[in-house]
Amino acid sequence: MQAAMTITPTISKPLTWKEICQRYPDEWVCLVEIDRIEPQNFEFRTARVVSHGKTRREPLDQARPWREHYKTIGHYFTERGDTNAERAALEFVRIDIPMGMPLFLPLHGVEVSIDVSGDSFTVELDGEP
Amino acid sequence: MTRTTAFSPRRDLIYVSGAIEGPRGATELSLIVDTGATHTIIVPEILDEIGYSARDGLRRSDITTAISREQGYTLQVARFATLGFAIDPFIVHVFDLEEASRFDGLVGLNFLRLFNYEVRSAEGRILLENLAPLAA
Numbered sequence: 698m699q700a701a702m703t704i705t706p707t708i709s710k711p712l713t714w715k716e717i718c719q720r721y722p723d724e725w726v727c728l729v730e731i732d733r734i735e736p737q738n739f740e741f742r743t744a745r746v747v748s749h750g751k752t753r754r755e756p757l758d759q760a761r762p763w764r765e766h767y768k769t770i771g772h773y774f775t776e777r778g779d780t781n782a783e784r785a786a787l788e789f790v791r792i793d794i795p796m797g798m799p800l801f802l803p804l805h806g807v808e809v810s811i812d813v814s815g816d817s818f819t820v821e822l823d824g825e826p
Numbered sequence: 827m828t829r830t831t832a833f834s835p836r837r838d839l840i841y842v843s844g845a846i847e848g849p850r851g852a853t854e855l856s857l858i859v860d861t862g863a864t865h866t867i868i869v870p871e872i873l874d875e876i877g878y879s880a881r882d883g884l885r886r887s888d889i890t891t892a893i894s895r896e897q898g899y900t901l902q903v904a905r906f907a908t909l910g911f912a913i914d915p916f917i918v919h920v921f922d923l924e925e926a927s928r929f930d931g932l933v934g935l936n937f938l939r940l941f942n943y944e945v946r947s948a949e950g951r952i953l954l955e956n957l958a959p960l961a962a
Contacts (some may be wrong), residue, residue: 770852780903
């Protein structure tokens with residue numbers, strides 16, 4: 698006997714960004730029916746959450762059934778709400794490479810040393826090159 | 827025409843909203859304005875989702891970073907919009923950013939240099955003025 702499981706796509710009621718961040722802290726979310734205050738700015742009155750997850754990919758996969766209903770789906774990372782601005786400032790360091798793309802490295806609890814002596818330079822994270 | 831986009835001056839990077847459109851739909855996403863990046867970068871997950879794959883790439887691109895050499899590719903997307911303006915079509919670099927990065931890509935100079943722009947950091951505003959008529 699084969700068991701088939703159907704996952705029914707779910708959608709939240711309209712929520713503010715603050716409510717979304719409280720409900721899904723530190724997660725990626727996919728949003729629809731985003732009621733923007735101004736078209737080019739992120740701020741919105743309410744939006745409905747169709748999926749969420751810890752990785753970038755997870756909510757995108759879960760939101761796929763909603764592509765039939767919504768031409769545009771928003772993909773954003775939630776804030777923790779209280780201390781996100783300060784926390785973000787501590788988490789990343791940017792390294793610009795001549796003729797290359799900038800590198801963003803997470804810095805949370807990581808010791809970084811950059812050696813620029815000689816013809817090239819190396820980056821060490823926690824003592825590992 | 828000048829458009830003004832707001833961002834949070836309290837955050838470490840300049841986060842703005844953008845949108846990208848492909849054959850399967852459009853996604854609104856979180857981007858970083860980066861005047862130090864030559865090209866606009868989008869993570870592959872987003873492009874997969876709107877119907878593109880590596881097979882649609884124009885050419886492979888190697889990106890050299892401080893600790894590694896990464897491979898990506900360039901891709902022409904149907905439409906790219908951010909900071910109040912849309913360009914169609916538009917070429918982006920598809921490149922995997924750290925999963926820990928809380929954004930989906932960078933707005934680089936291949937977008938910004940189509941405009942005059944002014945970053946007013948303390949006020950949390952970016953002003954873009956278009957120099958020539960853009961595609962409808």
